[in-house]
Amino acid sequence: MRHDSPNDKRYAALTVTFGVDLRPFLVRASEIAHASQAAEDAAERLRRIREADQVVPWLGISPNGWRSAQSGMGPAAAAVTLSASLKRQPPNQIAGGYLRSLTEKARVEKFTPVPMIKALLNRDVQDAR
DSSP states (O other): OEEEOTTSOEEEOOSEETTEEOHHHHHTHHHHHHHHHHHHHHHHHHHHHHHHHHHGGGGTOOHHHHHHHHHHHOHHHHHHHHHHHHHHSOGGGOOHHHHHHHHHHHHTTOOOSHHHHHHHHHHHHHHHO
């Protein structure tokens, strides 16, 4: 079976390779692509969490305070909160007390880093104008 490609070259459609029928994979290609993207996103979140673990001691946040933030907000939300705080303020102005107060609010479900991210995005859009 032959098909024309968008650049006018011809290629053969493969349905069997090395004795393996590829049609089930082709039918599920979109699902496989989504699963692959989800795995890449999870790896990126894990990388950011690990980066935050390395930066925290330099900011004067105690290891106990950081563990508390991770358990109160969740590791990803704590890393995002720290990143957003660093973008908003110079590192020497971020105190463990600020992170601790956000952690306490998160424990009673009165804090999420989403508004912080939205504010930063809006600020970036305003700066670009």
